Amino acid sequence: MLALPLAGVFALTGCFSSSEEEQNSAESADTDARVSLAMLQPPRSGLSPLSDDAFKLSRWSTAETLISLDADATAQPGLATEWTQDGTDPSLWRFTIREDVTFHDGTELTAEVAMNALQAAIDASPQPRILDGVELDLSVEGNDLLVRTAEEDPLVPQRLSSPQLSILAEAAYEGGQVVDPVGHGTGPFELISVDGTSAATLDRYEDYWGEPALASGIDVDFVPDGTARAAALRTGEADVVEAIPVGQAGQIDEDLIYEVPMPRTNTLYLNNEEGPFEDPEVRAAAREAIDRAALIEGVYEGRADIAEGLLGPALPWAQDFRGSQSYQDTLEGRAEPAQVDGVEISLGTFTDRAELPEVAVLLEQQLEEAGFVVTQDVREYQYIEADAVDGQFDAFILSRATVLDSGDPAAYMYSDFACEGSFNLSQFCDDDVDAALQNASEQYPAEGREEAIMAAEAEILAQDAAIPLLHERVIQGESSRTSGAEQDPRERLLITAETMLGQED
Template sequence: MRVPARLSLPAALAASALLSGCFSSTGAAGSGEGERLRVAMMQPPRSGLSPLSDDAFKLSRWSTAETLVKLDADGDAVPALATEWKQSGRSWEFTLRDGVTFHDGTDLTAEAVVRSLTEAATASPKPRILDGVDLTAKAKGTGTVVVTTADEDPLVPQRLSSPQLSILAAKAYRGKTVNPVGAGTGPFELTEVDGTSSAALDRYDDYWGGRAKAPGIDVRFVPDGTARAAALRSGEADIVEAVPVSQAALLDEDLITEVPMPRTNTLYLNTEKGVFKDASLRAAAREAIDAKSLVDGVYEGRADVAEGLLGPALPWATGLREPVEGRAKAGDPAGKTVTIGTFTDRAELPEVAAALQQQLRKAGFEVKLEVREYAAIESDALAGAFDAFILSRATVLDSGDPAAYLYSDFASDGSFNISRLADPAVDKALEKAGGTPTGDARRRAVIEAEAAVLATDAAVPMLHERVIQGDAADVAGAAHDPRERELVTLDTHVK
């Protein structure tokens, strides 16, 4: 264990206790070159690391599962497992990269790609990137795949960049669930998963893109933010995901990187039943919220007050946004009781909930809080069990385009519609945004859809987060990705 001299013995012992056995190497030793990377992740797997769930982003951040295309810094599609593509009406033809093998030694073929995409397109529920999308894939020879949608879709390449549409070997689909162990194409092979505790990956020396500098990765899932920060301070971890704001000041500034995120901390209000079925009471809740005090108090200034659902990570949004019209006037809460749910995995959220409780009480609401780990509360939130739910939500995580997020969260048939919103005007605006070609016209349509959502007060955006990542002083090449798709890459290693 590498303990910096500045760390007191009690602090070092506390970190070791919190992470006892945390990074004992569970994977193979590799070639003996360099040290394995020890990574502390925030959220444990929720679906056994199935790529059809949000666990897909872990596979992407570990560089073990890959997609046909990737996104560049501007959100445009660039080659990955596919080298080029072209559109013909509702169909897109993708040319596959030569010389790619899966971690089990089998070749990447059109048949393998079709299998993975078909599994995703026919899953129940579908990956949210396919919300409202009827997609089919067919092989054209061994090296070409034709992807067709029911309606002409300008975002097909961006959709196929989602880690939820990763391409895996046939072995991954033999059971009732998708198992990514030993089935990816990336520079690191997933070799072992210990439930929600840990995972191990070894370098895959036959990777098509070259040889990774690190011999492997040892991952520990550490939901407690204080424990993650302690792991960095004590030298127990090389890379720490999502350092809580409250812990950032306790770390050496040289060890942390702050990145503006396309992530909005939003209060979702249940429009289907309960107190917030009344639009005037939704308006009363919105007017009661003091977002600046949350930014200053809970986030210690390391966040931005929200002007809309889309934040400064999408700079074009501010220039296109206009005042929201058509909102209901605020009613009188008159002592009505509401229950707000949130989760502990993001350390700031319980603090936000406590602050909101006071703000809403001041406005006349009676407020109860229910706080659990995310894996234990998500299903209740989606089922409408709460009057309101506080969520830290990525707005361009999947396709690099916010239309997919808006549809997922606010369309009548959206798969992540926590607000239970069913509004014809919103659905119409979302349909327009989704069907508009990429470019300025699409951006304007997206902002119109945002305004339609905000007019309902189904969601109250409070602040836009910045992610704080911790990298040990001897770590080089770690990715600092606003979209949370990359973390350990070919070049990441311990010096």
């Protein structure tokens, strides 16, 4: 398979660069054409922006945030044009709201509307992950939104870039905890309708505050079956396809597929609170039983990277810290593996990512060779997530994005491994880990934050709270007539205003 390079800079909604080649392509675009999109997972929460469904709204360019991120996770203008941190009170941030922005229902964006949208996220139960451990107090002064944190927080701008903090029109929140995104975004595409968990329809929004979309709309189909998604690309039924399974890639014209290194780690979460893995020596036995290289060759056909930690090669600075003496000293504190014989464990995973059931099969074989007795439970993600979060499994295999929310892995680590983390599949709580995560959260970008994050990773791995298996690469499909779709490692962008279909000759 041809591995194509990533674009050096991600397009920012409403702030596009242009070249002569891009302008010529735009002139040849079929502006009446609609992009057909086959997506991996159906909505799990009615497309609520307060859930993971927010990333669908972001990938369709229908809901936008105050802040955008560039390829280096540096904050850039979005619905806020500028921001400052108070020089005498570092807990206070001021965001100037962009003028002349209308929502898809025709109402205007104001600082007060933005405040109310963020307040809905703060008041939600559960809160969006990006707000884990964070207290925000909001107020308005003219056209500025003032955000005050209980403690100094270096990542306030990056937090406000999370798709789960998208700004929707006031009418979207009239249902209380049920937030309706249909017709209430600000992006170049308006969400017109949603057909349950099967399809969604979006049209170009003609009054968009930035450059209008080149395509007239997006027709979305939710296709959890990987073989069906691959077939949709081969037959031309879909213009853009998410996550083509590795096993299907060889049957597709190599010019139609893009291999994208992802900040996504395939991880085995172990239940630290109850069951066999409450014992750290039994957790260590599971760690030692796993052959990562065999998983990569047997399931991913070599198109993945062995996980030496929670963070992979998509974050190149992570490896730089793993050789430090302090990092290695922390790992020396790991428990010694127990001898296991007939220890029964339940292993869960989901079918939405086609490789995971295959990983489960090989992992079961490896664990049973070490003396475990494994019972598998494999379902669609929407039917197994709640049980996983509630700790119903001894072990759970998850494909986990490590910089999904803020562009910074500290938020992911807090969500998954802090005592109060909202996505703590391992049911894990450790004072040393909490202290390391707290220290990482207090550091400013480029001022020691990366080193502190890696110190937290070492503490987590030392406890075998979870076992990182491999770092994934996603295979994205695009038809020959498609251009301008984003190959975004963070899975925030996909169809943008620049995405277009060529005119027929």
